[in-house]
Amino acid sequence: MxxxxxxxxxxxxxxxxxxxxxxxxxxxxxxxxxxxxxxxxxxxxxxxxxxxxxxxxxxxxxxxxxxxxxxxxxxxxxxxxxxxxxxxxxxxxxxxxxxxxxxxxxxxxxxxxxxxxxxxxxxxxxxxxxxxxxxxxxxxxxxxxxxxxxxxxxxxxxxxxxxxxxxxxxxxxxxxxxxxxxxxxxxxxxxxxxxxxxxxxxxxxxxxxxxxxxxxxxxxxxxxxxxxxxxxxxxxxxxxxxxxxxxNVDRLIHDHSHAKLLEIGLKKCDWVADIMPVETNIVVILLKEPNKRDDLIQALAQHGIKVIAFGPGMIRMVTHLHITKEDIDFVCNAITQIDLS
Ligand SMILES: Cc1ncc(COP(=O)(O)O)c(C=O)c1O
CATH class of the missing domain: 3.40.640.10 (Type I PLP-dependent aspartate aminotransferase-like (Major domain))
Incomplete structure (x- = not known):
């Protein structure tokens, strides 16, 4: 996971x-x-x-x-x-x-x-x-x-x-x-x-x-x-x-660059309506169809990716010291395969 x-x-x-x-x-x-x-x-x-x-x-x-x-x-x-x-x-x-x-x-x-x-x-x-x-x-x-x-x-x-x-x-x-x-x-x-x-x-x-x-x-x-x-x-x-x-302080910049890569990947997904500007290690997205939030959470889970609901039509992803660049590449690839229509 x-x-x-x-x-x-x-x-x-x-x-x-x-x-x-x-x-x-x-x-x-x-x-x-x-x-x-x-x-x-x-x-x-x-x-x-x-x-x-x-x-x-x-x-x-x-x-x-x-x-x-x-x-x-x-x-x-x-x-x-x-x-x-x-x-x-x-x-x-x-x-x-x-x-x-x-x-x-x-x-x-x-x-x-x-x-x-x-x-x-x-x-x-x-x-x-x-x-x-x-x-x-x-x-x-x-x-x-x-x-x-x-x-x-x-x-x-x-x-x-x-x-x-x-x-x-x-x-x-x-x-x-x-x-x-x-x-x-x-x-x-x-x-x-x-x-x-x-x-x-x-x-x-x-x-x-x-x-x-x-x-x-x-x-x-x-x-x-x-x-x-x-x-x-x-x-x-x-x-x-x-x-x-x-x-563990100096390595935080890696979490931030991983979050930026996630932002770039998510921008390519047609089910994303908006992404809060990514400044640190937190990525919050708003879905075009808010009622598809739980479907998205499940679809991601099927790819072995866990994210959290963050309000109506919103999910949050947080990068941290267990998340590698390879994990981010994997997530960026997996999200292109998700069809929420
Ligand atoms: C901004 C902020 N403040 C305080 C806390 C509380 O920390 P703790 O979970 O250790 O009680 C959290 C926890 O997620 C947080 O995000």
């Missing part, structure tokens, strides 16, 4: 497993796991933040950050299809008692102008207090769209002027950085908190890192415990994350 459903499907390579098995561990809730400590200080230094916290998932890092920034009754501004809102089980309401202001944006990205327009007036008691702006880079629902860094700087200006913290769901931050070429520390500077997934394109089996100021991470560590996320000998999995950050 060529499995293009998600970059979360990757399994650790032999070297990563070796590093994990050899990890020195301790009780991380006591702060005594040397490998977790090493990962946290490596990540903080790498991204230019004061501190980091190793967590079980990207959902957990996002939800912890939101909980630290927002009070019950407050409001989070984010894109209407952002992961923090759409795919985290209503966690903003459930965990933090906050509401959301959802912005339309463009391919999963929001702008400083929109944020300014839709922030609630602070002195009018009718409205919940706007307390956080959250953006996603790359934007999953935008087909892996990458933010223009200048827009991020403008968003930061609006946040500063209105005393709002800025959170980044950087589940695929390394994919964004591979495209925009901006130095990690420069890119991360405007954000008050950042979630980075180690278990997507980077290929670790488990884990995400939350980054921020030392004070923010002290608060986040408490919330992680309350959310049931205090782990004990977590060094075994942290070692996979360390390996991923050290050795």
């Amino acid at each position: 060529i499995d293009l459903r998600s970059d979360t499907l990757t399994k650790p390579c032999a070297e990563m497993i070796k590093a994990m098995a050899a990890a020195t561990v301790g009780d991380d809730v006591f702060g005594e796991d040397p490998t977790v400590n090493e990962l946290e200080s490596f990540a903080a230094n790498y991204f230019g933040k004061e501190a980091a916290l190793f967590c079980s998932s990207g959902t957990q890092t996002n939800q912890i950050a939101i909980n630290v920034h927002v009070q019950p009754g407050g409001e989070v501004i984010c894109h209407e299809e952002s992961h923090v809102y759409k795919y985290e089980g209503g966690g903003i309401a459930r965990n933090s008692g906050a509401s959301v202001r959802l912005l339309r944006g463009d391919r999963g990205r929001i702008t400083a102008a929109e944020i300014e327009k839709y922030m609630n007036p602070i002195h009018d008691v009718h409205f919940p207090l706007t307390q956080l702006v959250s953006i996603e880079d790359t934007a999953n629902r935008g087909g892996g769209a990458v933010y223009d860094f200048n827009e991020i700087l403008k968003i930061k200006e609006v946040c500063l002027a209105n005393k709002l913290p800025l959170h980044l769901d950087g589940a695929r931050l390394m994919n964004a950085l591979a495209v925009n070429g901006i130095d990690e520390k420069v890119y991360c500077a405007p954000f008050d908190s950042i979630s980075v997934c180690l278990s997507k394109g980077l290929g670790a089996p488990i884990g995400s890192i939350l980054l921020g100021s030392a004070d923010f991470i002290v608060k986040a560590r408490r919330v992680r415990k309350v959310f049931g996320g205090g782990m004990r000998q977590a060094g075994f999995i942290a070692a996979g994350g360390l390996f991923a950050l050290k050795y």
Whole structure:
């Protein structure tokens, strides 16, 4: 099977497993796991933040950050299809008692102008207090769209002027950085908190890192415990994350070029109505006949190719470290043989 459903499907390579098995561990809730400590200080230094916290998932890092920034009754501004809102089980309401202001944006990205327009007036008691702006880079629902860094700087200006913290769901931050070429520390500077997934394109089996100021991470560590996320000998999995950050970043450009090749191949198929511009490792297509989506998924499966439904008439394909150039050639050939009429 060529499995293009998600970059979360990757399994650790032999070297990563070796590093994990050899990890020195301790009780991380006591702060005594040397490998977790090493990962946290490596990540903080790498991204230019004061501190980091190793967590079980990207959902957990996002939800912890939101909980630290927002009070019950407050409001989070984010894109209407952002992961923090759409795919985290209503966690903003459930965990933090906050509401959301959802912005339309463009391919999963929001702008400083929109944020300014839709922030609630602070002195009018009718409205919940706007307390956080959250953006996603790359934007999953935008087909892996990458933010223009200048827009991020403008968003930061609006946040500063209105005393709002800025959170980044950087589940695929390394994919964004591979495209925009901006130095990690420069890119991360405007954000008050950042979630980075180690278990997507980077290929670790488990884990995400939350980054921020030392004070923010002290608060986040408490919330992680309350959310049931205090782990004990977590060094075994942290070692996979360390390996991923050290050795699996440079190869992301191959996933991006594979996605581009898929885009070129898909453009030749008469059943494709539209393809979101491919910028990173995600390819989202819209079918000419939306009700043929499941037929397409089945037809691809018959060729040994797995893809995922991504909404009405839409499918998503994601390239990752198990997908080779030969796999892409195979897929590009197989799709020419599919007749959806
Ligand atoms: C943009 C984005 N943010 C956050 C997450 C959550 O990560 P996890 O699956 O580790 O909870 C995902 C997962 O796919 C994602 O795509």
